[in-house]
Amino acid sequence: MRGRRGRPRRRPDVVLGDRGYDHDKYRRLVRDLGVKPLIARRGTEHGSGLGTQRWVVERAFAHLHWFRRLRIRWEIRDDIHEAFLALGCALICWRRLCALASDALG
Numbered sequence: 819m820r821g822r823r824g825r826p827r828r829r830p831d832v833v834l835g836d837r838g839y840d841h842d843k844y845r846r847l848v849r850d851l852g853v854k855p856l857i858a859r860r861g862t863e864h865g866s867g868l869g870t871q872r873w874v875v876e877r878a879f880a881h882l883h884w885f886r887r888l889r890i891r892w893e894i895r896d897d898i899h900e901a902f903l904a905l906g907c908a909l910i911c912w913r914r915l916c917a918l919a920s921d922a923l924g
Contacts, residue, residue, distance in 0.1 A: 829852060831853065835855065835856065835857035837857075837858045837860045844857065882906050884906075884910075885906045887902055888902060888903060
């Protein structure tokens with residue numbers, strides 16, 4: 819298998835952080851590890867783009883946790899769990915589409 823030589827990299831290239839981590843100490847620590855910090859500054863306007871990448875994933879997990887069977891994994895077999903996961907995603911999409919359609923009509 820061809821690829822980059824050496825041990826595989828274990829650290830991310832970039833770390834996203836919100837305003838709670840806005841301190842030069844944290845930026846320095848992250849840079850010393852060889853990772854680029856993308857930390858929002860305090861006092862700046864919202865819309866830096868950091869939340870658009872993080873909140874999508876967190877919101878998706880929150881939506882999936884509506885379903886008790888996905889919140890607590892009862893199934894031992896992976897294929898059954900993946901089937902319930904796909905069903906949960908389909909139900910979430912259906913509900914969002916129904917909400918968009920009702921907003922558009924009325």
